[in-house]
Amino acid sequence: MVTPRDFIEALTWRDGLDFGILLILVYAALRLLQGTRAVPVLLSVAVFGGIAAAASALDMVAVAALVRYFLEYVIIILIVVFHQELRRILLHMGQRLLPQGHRDAARSAVSELVVACERLQRARLGALFILQGEIDVLDVVSDRGREIDASLHADTLVALLIPYSINLTHDGAVLIQNLRIARAGVICPLTQRDRLDPAFGTRHRGAIGVSEESDALVVVLSEERGEIRTVHRGAISEPLTPEQLEERITRWLDQPRAEASRPAPPSESLAVAKGAARSYMDLRKAGDSGSDMTAVRKRGKDGAAADEKWNDNDFLHAPSVADFPPAARKGGEG
Numbered sequence: 001m002v003t004p005r006d007f008i009e010a011l012t013w014r015d016g017l018d019f020g021i022l023l024i025l026v027y028a029a030l031r032l033l034q035g036t037r038a039v040p041v042l043l044s045v046a047v048f049g050g051i052a053a054a055a056s057a058l059d060m061v062a063v064a065a066l067v068r069y070f071l072e073y074v075i076i077i078l079i080v081v082f083h084q085e086l087r088r089i090l091l092h093m094g095q096r097l098l099p100q101g102h103r104d105a106a107r108s109a110v111s112e113l114v115v116a117c118e119r120l121q122r123a124r125l126g127a128l129f130i131l132q133g134e135i136d137v138l139d140v141v142s143d144r145g146r147e148i149d150a151s152l153h154a155d156t157l158v159a160l161l162i163p164y165s166i167n168l169t170h171d172g173a174v175l176i177q178n179l180r181i182a183r184a185g186v187i188c189p190l191t192q193r194d195r196l197d198p199a200f201g202t203r204h205r206g207a208i209g210v211s212e213e214s215d216a217l218v219v220v221l222s223e224e225r226g227e228i229r230t231v232h233r234g235a236i237s238e239p240l241t242p243e244q245l246e247e248r249i250t251r252w253l254d255q256p257r258a259e260a261s262r263p264a265p266p267s268e269s270l271a272v273a274k275g276a277a278r279s280y281m282d283l284r285k286a287g288d289s290g291s292d293m294t295a296v297r298k299r300g301k302d303g304a305a306a307d308e309k310w311n312d313n314d315f316l317h318a319p320s321v322a323d324f325p326p327a328a329r330k331g332g333e334g
């Protein structure tokens, strides 16, 4: 009979290394899966494993065979059910393994964006930056604007947004793809939520709208209030300091996939929001004169149901179907 002492004496340094690596892998997997829907499923699988072991020990042939049969296929079932989580884990690992140079480049691009926001804020200029995630933002916008394809530099961003009539890119959003300036003058679909701060005009409604339809992180600068906020999945933040903005963007870049695994917003909102943005486009096409933009601003603010009471919590959560007024939903279907 093998005693625990025999067992310990038979262990080699390779067994120790083997066990150590296994422990690290299990720990890393549990940390990555923490808080995801994988945990209850893994617990169920562990229960099945326990049942199989108990059934074998008690010589319950039929139950043991059935549970074993299920467990043999469990790896395929888990891959199918958790393909999104697996993808996220692999991407997360890939990002960590990126050469230091790539990470430094990403960090410097984020600083450039933050510096541009600070400069625009100081000059009291409004701006809308869309940082594209996994979903192609161009599939949801109402106007793709102009192609720029430039490195992400604060000077370039500021230059694109100087509000002169000869600068054709200052109106609309700047789209950032893979930390490069991809396009400018992009027009976002307006959100149709009616419980928004009435002070939010069309720029903010566009920021919320595009974030409802994609997994992008949107940075919005208010010309009127000089505030910087981020919008993600329809949830708009409180005003942020440049440090908080940098931290928020870096966090989003580090975990882009976690966001993608969240359920998509209600699909009907796309049609409604596109309809609203079309009316913005119609107004814009009518001419670039100040009076037209004044009309757009007024419409955006009036559309925000100014007579309704609101509080911060109303717009710090992601929207649901209930946030869309029945009339607007009908309008979007048409």
Ligand SMILES: Nc1ncnc2c1ncn2[C@@H]1O[C@H](COP(=O)(O)OP(=O)(O)OP(=O)(O)O)[C@@H](O)[C@H]1O
Residues within 6 Å of the ligand: 126, 127, 128, 170, 171, 172, 173, 186, 187, 188, 189, 190, 199, 200, 201, 202, 203, 204, 205, 206, 207, 221, 222, 223, 224, 225, 277, 280, 293, 296, 297, 298, 300
């Ligand atoms: N749907 C949109 N997509 C992109 N940019 C937009 C959109 N709607 C408006 N804008 C930009 O926002 C500007 C108008 O801002 P408006 O005053 O209506 O918004 P706001 O949310 O009140 O922002 P601010 O606080 O900066 O005034 C326009 O000149 C245009 O550049």
